[in-house]
Structure formats: structure tokens, C-alpha cells
Amino acid sequence: MHGLHLTADLYGCACAPTLLTDAELLGAQCVQAVADSGLQAVANLFHTFPATAHGPGGVTATVLLAESHLCVHTWPETSAVTLDVYVCNFGGDHSAKAHALMGALQALFKPDRCSVNGLVRGL
Template sequence: MQGLHLTADLGGVDASLAPMRDAGALAALCHAAVAQSGLTGVAELFHRFAPDDPQSGVTGVVLLAESHLAVHTWPELGGVTLDVYVCNYGTDNSAKAEALLDALLKAFAPRDAEVQRLSRAAAATPAV
């Protein structure tokens, strides 16, 4: 059950960036970032909050063989939240998780970013 959970709260993101409002563009960005990081996408869902409003935000989730990526955009606020979690059972995927987060941070180019790193379940995992 050991893993690494990364979250990032981004501010000052350019609202005109396509992934901020376009589900297809966000999906393409996530696919590229997942592939570049060496992680394995197995399923996904991307959704614009108000389909009739081209200014509305987008949410997207990529299920990974190693766990998940979630992205939520608020173009009206210039905000994005990122959530990357990887399981490290059997192999350490931490560097891949960091690479995925870094790729998304570069793509969104926020003015401000608050990044959190949490080791998950280290105390609950039985010794082998």
C-alpha cells in the first residue's frame, strides 16, 4: 500500500490556454504527460462543467495502472488543481509521479503553485 500522493494548487494560469476550457485539449495534454512520465493510462473521463458555455472549466481523470491523475480547471479564476497518486507496491513509481506533475506544471505555467507531497500508508504496510 505504499505510495506517493502529489497535489498542486495553481493560480495565475492563462485562461486562454485550450486545456483550461476544452475537454479534448485537456485529455491530449494528460495523455502526453502520462506517456512522457512512463506511467500507464488504462481508462479516462474528461468533462466540461457547462457544455453550453465555452468559458466553463473542465475536469478530467486518468486511471493509471499505478493509480490516478485528476485535473480540475477554473478558467474564470485562472486556477487549476492537480492530483497525482502512484502506488509503490512492487516498484517505486515516485520519480514517474514527479515527472508527470512537472510536465503538467510546465504546460499550465502558473504564476503561483503550492505543491504538496505525501507518503501514503508507510506505517500500515507490513514488512516483507
């Protein structure tokens, strides 16, 4: 086993507010970003959480990839998003595609600051 696991914490996201609260809208954007990066979606699940006293409910969007997964969590009350992109590199190196997907999602949310981490797995 060998792979690349990228994570990002996005703050001050200046995207359309509905992107942080509408599961179907966010899901469609995720599936398109996966395709545009050259990765292959095989299944997905998109869920909007109920509103609370703190504000509107956030979204979790998960796309199962032939290469592994993408998971996005939104916090509309703080304009924050976490991203998780993991690709297995067994049989081929998908690292560039993982970086392309991460970059596309960062651009989509338009954060004013972010923290990105990468971990090579299974050395």
C-alpha cells in the same frame, strides 16, 4: 500498500485559455504527459462543465493509471488549476515518475504561482 500522493494548486495560469475549457484538448495533453512520464494509462474520462454567470465552464480530466490516478480540475474564470497525482509503489517505486508528471503538468499550465504538497501513504 505504499504510495506517493502529490497535489498542486496553480494560480495565474498563462496557458492557452482553451486548455482550461476544452475537455478533449486537456485530456489529450494529460494522456501524453502520462506516457511521457513513463506511467501507464488504462482509462480516462474528460468533462467540460457548462458556462455560468461567472464565466466559461471548467474541465475535469481524470486518467486512471495502472499505478493509480491523475486528476485535473480547471477554473477558467480565475485562471486556476488543481492537480492530483497518486502512484502506488507496490512492486516498484514510481515516485520519480509521479514527480515528472507533476512537473510536466505545471509547465503546461504556466502558473505564476503554485503550492505543491506531497504525502507518503501507507507507511
